[in-house]
Amino acid sequence: MRNSELIAGFPRIEADAAGKRASAVAIVVSGTGDGAGVWLTRRTPKLRAHAGQFALPGGRLDDGEDAVTAALRELEEELGLVAGPEQVVGLLDDYPTRSGYVITPVVVALDDGQQPSPNPAEVAELHWIPYPDLGVEPRYLTIPESDRPVIQLPLLGHLVHAPTAAVLFQFREAALHGRVTRVAHLEQPVFAWR
Incomplete structure (x- = not known):
């Protein structure tokens, strides 16, 4: 993975998880050099929570799991991609969500030989985001419900919102530019608060 030593x-900053549920997402990197990129899903509209939203593979930690174990399990369940702890490059800052979770982003470098096989019960669309496309400048909005800026990333002809936008932005800043950029203060749109 490009700049794996930076990741x-x-x-990283761990968030206080008091009163929140622990979860993890996998930032799945594959490819090398200028051909590297990450996988992004769009959740099926049939899901109970956050239906139809852009997301990274992930979910709640099961009993006895840590963030790495949960992210790797969710990666296999959602995309059929198998990775071990030795393929984990590092962790980014925890991101507390308005819906009651603390998300730990786990960066995983995959071998080029694996091809994803999305689980149709969870994934409506799967998108490959090449590194150059992550270089897009984020948009920041103000909303009356919060004094924090709402982040959006223009990707795939859509706007990707936090928490996914915040996590991808921090990954981009660290992996592509070598910058430590904090994102926990970046707000989610109101529709994602539930």
Whole structure:
């Protein structure tokens, strides 16, 4: 993975999870050099929570799991991609959500030989986002419900919102530019608060 040492040495901040549920997402990197990129899903509209939203593979931690184990399990369940702890490059900052979760982003470098096989019960669409496309400048909005800026990333002809936009933005800043950029203060749109 390009700049894996930047992710491995990222000075992550853990959020206080008091009163929130722990969850993890996998930022799945495959490819090398300029051909590297990450996988992004669009959740099926039939899901109970966050239906139809752009997301990284992930979910709640099961009893006894840590963030790495949960992210790797969810990666296999949602995309049929198998990775072990040795393929985990590092972790980014925890992101507390308005819907009651603390998300730990786990960066996973996959071998080029694996091809995803999305689970249709969870994934409506699967998109490959090449590194150059992650270079898009985010949009920041103000909303009356919060004094924090709402982040949006223009990707795939749509707007990707936080928490996914915040996590991808931090990954982009660290992996592509070597910058430590904090994102926990970036707001989600109101529709994602539930």
